Amino acid sequence: MCGVVGIVGCSAVNQSIYDALTVLQHRGQDAAGIVTIDNQNRFRLRKANGLVKDVFQEHHMQRLQGNLGIGHVRYPTAGSSSPSEAQPFYVNSPYGITLAHNGNLTNTDQLRNKVFQLAKRHVNTNSDSEVLLNIFANELDKFPTFPLTADNIFSAIHNVHSIIKGAYACVAIIIGHGLVAFRDPYGIRPLVIGKRVVENQKVEYMVASESVALDILDFELIRDVEPGEAIYITQDGQLHSKQCSDNYKYYPCIFEYVYFARPDSLINGVSVYQSRIEMGKKLGEKIAKEWQNVDIDVVIPIPETSCDAALEIARILNKPYRQGFVKNRYVGRTFIMPGQSARRLSVRRKLNANRIEFEGKNVLLVDDSIVRGTTSKEILEMVRSVGAKKVYLASAAPEIRHPNVYGIDMPVASELIAYNRTVDEIAQAIGADKLIFQDLSDLIDSITEQNSNIHHLECSVFDGIYVTGGIDDSYLLSLEQKRSESKKLRTSKESENLEIYNEGQ
Numbered sequence: 001m002c003g004v005v006g007i008v009g010c011s012a013v014n015q016s017i018y019d020a021l022t023v024l025q026h027r028g029q030d031a032a033g034i035v036t037i038d039n040q041n042r043f044r045l046r047k048a049n050g051l052v053k054d055v056f057q058e059h060h061m062q063r064l065q066g067n068l069g070i071g072h073v074r075y076p077t078a079g080s081s082s083p084s085e086a087q088p089f090y091v092n093s094p095y096g097i098t099l100a101h102n103g104n105l106t107n108t109d110q111l112r113n114k115v116f117q118l119a120k121r122h123v124n125t126n127s128d129s130e131v132l133l134n135i136f137a138n139e140l141d142k143f144p145t146f147p148l149t150a151d152n153i154f155s156a157i158h159n160v161h162s163i164i165k166g167a168y169a170c171v172a173i174i175i176g177h178g179l180v181a182f183r184d185p186y187g188i189r190p191l192v193i194g195k196r197v198v199e200n201q202k203v204e205y206m207v208a209s210e211s212v213a214l215d216i217l218d219f220e221l222i223r224d225v226e227p228g229e230a231i232y233i234t235q236d237g238q239l240h241s242k243q244c245s246d247n248y249k250y251y252p253c254i255f256e257y258v259y260f261a262r263p264d265s266l267i268n269g270v271s272v273y274q275s276r277i278e279m280g281k282k283l284g285e286k287i288a289k290e291w292q293n294v295d296i297d298v299v300i301p302i303p304e305t306s307c308d309a310a311l312e313i314a315r316i317l318n319k320p321y322r323q324g325f326v327k328n329r330y331v332g333r334t335f336i337m338p339g340q341s342a343r344r345l346s347v348r349r350k351l352n353a354n355r356i357e358f359e360g361k362n363v364l365l366v367d368d369s370i371v372r373g374t375t376s377k378e379i380l381e382m383v384r385s386v387g388a389k390k391v392y393l394a395s396a397a398p399e400i401r402h403p404n405v406y407g408i409d410m411p412v413a414s415e416l417i418a419y420n421r422t423v424d425e426i427a428q429a430i431g432a433d434k435l436i437f438q439d440l441s442d443l444i445d446s447i448t449e450q451n452s453n454i455h456h457l458e459c460s461v462f463d464g465i466y467v468t469g470g471i472d473d474s475y476l477l478s479l480e481q482k483r484s485e486s487k488k489l490r491t492s493k494e495s496e497n498l499e500i501y502n503e504g505q
């Protein structure tokens, strides 16, 4: 679930893009990149594997000159974790274009062949985002004029929408033109736009995956980019926007609210924090109704995302809420780490149980979601070892039984702990005395109650319905063959040395 940002400023944007990426870090911890345009109309690029604070040293920041730029933090969900697939990507024709993408395309293989056969374009990596950039470039190339008009750019994006399938929120720069941003026709991945007034009443614009990036830079949220809509901000600050899809509908990803987004973000007019409070309220009510005879002494969240929901559950159950785990602030999110053994080790390094809160007690642990069960298994073992009597577990999201194809790394159903298991079997597999999941209808209500314009959410991991179409058993099988845990390790090694267009050190 990568994070993207783009700024058209009146002064150097390198530091602002860096700062925005640091607050989007929770969306991707594997790689980071920034591109700016310097005063000779050249792209300046720095990208590498690692956290934002490690990728950009002072000398890189000095090289990233110019008032217009884009940035990306990566959580790989296609291709490999190789640095050659860090973003933004670049093509030199037409004009010189660079692009950063959050999401996942679902017809990448067909598109890769198509760009080669029809457009004679070579894509050097296994990244779906590099394919997307080439499709966009090819559509822009069909206009003979220079510079392109806003309408030219919008009609290129209209064509892109009809060619590519899947989820995408993109930011791009076209040399000699400006910043372009667009969102897929279902609005699966989030994208917001904001502005900031600087000296002489000049206006700077910013687009970003989450509103929190606008907040910390004092940009005012204007609105969400609509599903299917494109935004074009010229390099001298003229804003154009247009709906570029003939068939657009709001189907935002439900998992942004469950886990991915920061609670202080407003996405699609819905406060992520408020939705998590509601999830806690609804799940608390379900527990109160269905577990009347279960003796709970204390409610304890599994930090960090579940804390808001757990507090509300404790309030509804009228039980004490305690921070029973201490979180190591130097270990990031474990779910978005690339590989099962890294994830498992990191849960241990990240969370430690405070014996005093567990010894001799019946505890209700709360997590926002249970995906592979890595966290729950480790945590349950840990709390038993510090003397918990009974351990109950509540998940603020329902059972996850289906793969995700839109930018969350859950490509293989059999790797999911709930796959082919009943709730009792899942409880047994992770070692809980009792287990309860949120109902999907309650989860949906927790989000849609805040915005009456959103009637649907993209819920495929829960219900197996893929709104974009084209996802059948053979697609899922080929995804499994490409991206199962064991396969991913191999692909990453193979792609290690493909770095081109990158300054490296």
Ligand SMILES: O=P(O)(O)OC[C@H]1O[C@H](OP(=O)(O)OP(=O)(O)O)[C@H](O)[C@@H]1O
Pocket: 259, 302, 303, 304, 305, 306, 332, 333, 334, 335, 336, 367, 368, 369, 370, 371, 372, 373, 374, 375, 376
């Ligand atoms: O069942 P699993 O496969 O373990 O995945 C689910 C867990 O992973 C996430 O935590 P993470 O550590 O990534 O981040 P957090 O600190 O934001 O909760 C999520 O909040 C769950 O705790």
Ligand SMILES: NC(=O)CC[C@H](N)C(=O)O
Pocket: 001, 002, 003, 074, 075, 076, 077, 078, 079, 085, 101, 102, 103, 104, 105, 127, 128, 129, 407, 408
């Ligand atoms: N999670 C994402 O948004 C990833 C973007 C892109 N599919 C990649 O793997 O780099």
Ligand SMILES: [Mg+2]
Pocket: 302, 303, 304, 305, 306, 367, 368, 375
């Ligand atoms: Mg967690």
